[in-house]
Amino acid sequence: MRYFFSDRQLSHQPQQYMVHGRIVSPFENRDRVDAIADALEASGLARAEPADTGLDPILAVHADHFLAFLRDAWRDFQSLPNRGPEVLPNVHAYAGATPDYAPRGPARPTGIIGRAGWYMGDLSAVIMAGTYDAAVAAAHAAVAAADAVTGGEDAAFALCRPPGHHAYVDRCSGFCFLNNAAIAAQRLRGRFGRVAILDFDTHHGDGTQAIFYRRDDVFFGSVHTDPSAYYPHFCGYADERGAGAGEGWTLNVPLAFGSDDEAFVDANRRIVEAALARGAEALVISAGWDAHRLDPLSKLAVSDDGFASIGALYGSLGLPTVIVQEGGYSLDAIRTAALAFTAAFRNARGA
Numbered sequence: 001m002r003y004f005f006s007d008r009q010l011s012h013q014p015q016q017y018m019v020h021g022r023i024v025s026p027f028e029n030r031d032r033v034d035a036i037a038d039a040l041e042a043s044g045l046a047r048a049e050p051a052d053t054g055l056d057p058i059l060a061v062h063a064d065h066f067l068a069f070l071r072d073a074w075r076d077f078q079s080l081p082n083r084g085p086e087v088l089p090n091v092h093a094y095a096g097a098t099p100d101y102a103p104r105g106p107a108r109p110t111g112i113i114g115r116a117g118w119y120m121g122d123l124s125a126v127i128m129a130g131t132y133d134a135a136v137a138a139a140h141a142a143v144a145a146a147d148a149v150t151g152g153e154d155a156a157f158a159l160c161r162p163p164g165h166h167a168y169v170d171r172c173s174g175f176c177f178l179n180n181a182a183i184a185a186q187r188l189r190g191r192f193g194r195v196a197i198l199d200f201d202t203h204h205g206d207g208t209q210a211i212f213y214r215r216d217d218v219f220f221g222s223v224h225t226d227p228s229a230y231y232p233h234f235c236g237y238a239d240e241r242g243a244g245a246g247e248g249w250t251l252n253v254p255l256a257f258g259s260d261d262e263a264f265v266d267a268n269r270r271i272v273e274a275a276l277a278r279g280a281e282a283l284v285i286s287a288g289w290d291a292h293r294l295d296p297l298s299k300l301a302v303s304d305d306g307f308a309s310i311g312a313l314y315g316s317l318g319l320p321t322v323i324v325q326e327g328g329y330s331l332d333a334i335r336t337a338a339l340a341f342t343a344a345f346r347n348a349r350g351a
């Protein structure tokens, strides 16, 4: 089993993140890569360089005008007087402001501040000089892992950083710019009729959910912290089940603050059973390690044993699987949780 990563993904090095009314150093930083790579290599995975597969696999998920914004935002921001080091919005678009708002088209404002407010969902996905290249390279890691699996490999790991599951068709947020898991799932659809994305990052995968919410070919299941007082706040509730043709193709299992290994593993079993009931032929796993009790953002009490249990659960399914890196912000917990999960996953496969 291989993991895909390119050094180009390190060119995103943000300095700012707004939390509780203060600008602080981002939890999502390049140090995470070493911790995750160490864990993957300790569990026997070999590093591979992703191919440059161009923009087509990304545009199969994201709007072209959004991609253009990510590409141009930092350059255009340089025209502002007394600017900060990174693009951050100081206004936000509101869906009720125009009666014919949905579906969203290109931003009406042409100035960088208005465009930033249109395409940037919060104050955690800051854009700097290297952000676009890093995000595209992370997406290419996801495409490469999907291509490895469609080419006959049993499973592959995409070490995506920056992460992706909070990125929408046309919006970056939550440290995420391009939705790597969605891009991998869409790529897998070229070979497999039905794909499931199962997401156990401690934050609800709101971008992924939105991308597939009306579709009946990609199931989305998510285990996460109850969003009523936790990011992403506005979705991830149990009554969101998909819409239209996609009705029943989304399953959210929010967990109460303080939930332990047993609740975490049971919830993962629920989304697995639902994915199998929908006839999933291949899996994308959105893997975050931030449910770990040592994670600075965690409100749960999951231990390495919990991650080992779900690694065995996912591995035992025997389905072609792309594992996509999402969150996880304690460098210590990343190392132990990613190792526990990946080793158990491989062991269950007899690999």
Ligand SMILES: [Zn+2]
Pocket (backbone or CB within 6 Å): 201, 202, 203, 288, 290, 326, 327, 328
């Ligand atoms: Zn997360």
